Amino acid sequence: MASDRIFGLVVLMGALAYMASATQIQTSFLADPVGPKAFPMLVGAVAAISALVLIFKPDPDPNWPVLRTFGSLGIAVIVLICYAYALKPLGFIIPTAITAAILSYQISPRPVPAIAAGAGLSVGLFVLFKFALGLGLIAFPHGWGG
């Protein structure tokens, strides 16, 4: 019950904020009868109404994982964000090996297979992408052995 109410509230807030920012859209001199504001307003309104329905008629709660699992999900998200930033400056192989190993460890917490999976995936996928599919990936940061 509570989860759906919170979700409804979040959606309601989001929809109102969306409509508020839609009112700020600049219209140009080439205006058509509808203009660029109407459709976003309509979408926001439908979302707001649906959110109200959800707040008043919520479904039973899903099975949320325990706090610890949320912790590891949070770590996974942070790792993926770091990976997104690292991919360009640090090349493919090192960030991929680290990220894949951490994700692997989180799915099945055994260190040695996780490290092996990380290293194997990183090298294997690099070879696949670079040589079989011809994508322009960089293996290592610039200046490492050319």
Added chain:
Amino acid sequence: MDILANLALGFSIALSPYTLMLAVVGCFLGTIIGALPGLGPSNGVAILIPLTFTLGLDATSALVLMTSVYYGAMYGGRISSILLNIPGDEPALMTTLDGYPMAKAGRAGDALVLSGVASFVGAFLATVGLMLLAPMLARVAFLFGPAEYFALYLLAFCTLGGMASNNQAKAAIASCIGLGIAMVGVDNNSGMPRLTGGNLHLMDGVDFLVAIVGLFAIAEVFFFIESHGKETSIGVKLEKVTIPWKDIMATKWTMLRASGVGFVAGILPGAGASLGSFLAYMSEKSIAGPKGGFGTGVPKGVAAPEAGNNSAAGGALVPMLTLGVPGSGTTAVLLALLMTLNITPGPTLFTDRPEVVWGLIASLLIANIVLLLMNVPMVKIFVKILSVPAWVLLPGVTMISFVGIYSLSGSYFDLLLMVGFGVLGYFLRKLDVPTVPVILGILLGGHMEDALRRAMVLSDGDATFLFSTPIAIGLWIAAIAGFVAPMFLRKFLKKPQAVTD
């Protein structure tokens, strides 16, 4: 005979050694993707689109490759359903009901081969239906103006929300999320940026591929972290594989009926393959009666949902190709593929680029035959691949997703956005909010708004223009019925729950 001439054109494109090779590769990859638990057809096709794009294949080759993957994944889904009792995607759920008990009774090989044949029959008949029906519908579609298109898009959202989800409000929210995201970026009519929050990266809007890969593939990784991959239990052992001629003959009428039911369900915009396999299974169950033993592992219970599922997958291509409105999650992903390749589905596709349409249809027929030939003798190899552990598979999927999206734009921002969509997808699925309407919203949002605005330009701002033609009125009625009716029908049409050990 128009159809034969067109088909000859299609085969002249699809039968070249190169495209044939692509079809075989696609079928093989697709079967693996479908068989791996946690990588359904939508996921698989989604993570492969960016890669296909960067490979620089031309439109027809890319289309052949990806439709083979799509059909292959539909085939492969049944392997994990039958052996592990884990449906690879939602439509495969019905196959577990009788497939898993049959495998437990020591007839795993028979169940696999029988479901392969049923898939073939369903997909083959659906492709024939597609050939007959699509050109006709394309002719009707020429009568569609902007008002009709607006109503049609609405119908797609309504039926998808009404039939494929458990709560209409949640489906509506999902559609709105998608439509809202589609509005971000430069407005086509006025050339002004909208809702970008001043962020330059958002001026181009949100790429639907980023959203699809995030919502499907990255969210899946989070689910596996939550469950620690425990659900990937090793199920039933596979002994000798022979062809069960007796069962195939005994289920031939079941397959034909289920294909018909599935095809019709697939054509409905938004209903798709889940409804197809569900209706096929339920109708066969009621025909067989309580003596039929459905749910205990009877061959008919395996053949019906597989034929229905694959036939619906073919049927879903009809509205997708002729009207640009996908009928299911996977066809939404295929629509994304077409849009990436700069092909706009719609009635003009049939007249302007017949080589694409008929090449696609011919490659579907080829993929079907390849799959049947490949699956019966090679089923053991695919079963081996099933034992890839989740702790190797899911990190691999993540990396492939990252490389795919990264190679599209080379920007870290898209990667961040993809992770964001992954988190969103996790919470939406936890809360039982369907994610397919989000995708559909992002894909169709721009077109839907365009249709509305063009209609209003034509009528000079008169809103009643939206209901001015019989076709438009019919679509509006269907849309409202499709959204409201399932609320009352839900009591009677309860989905059977998966069998538990």
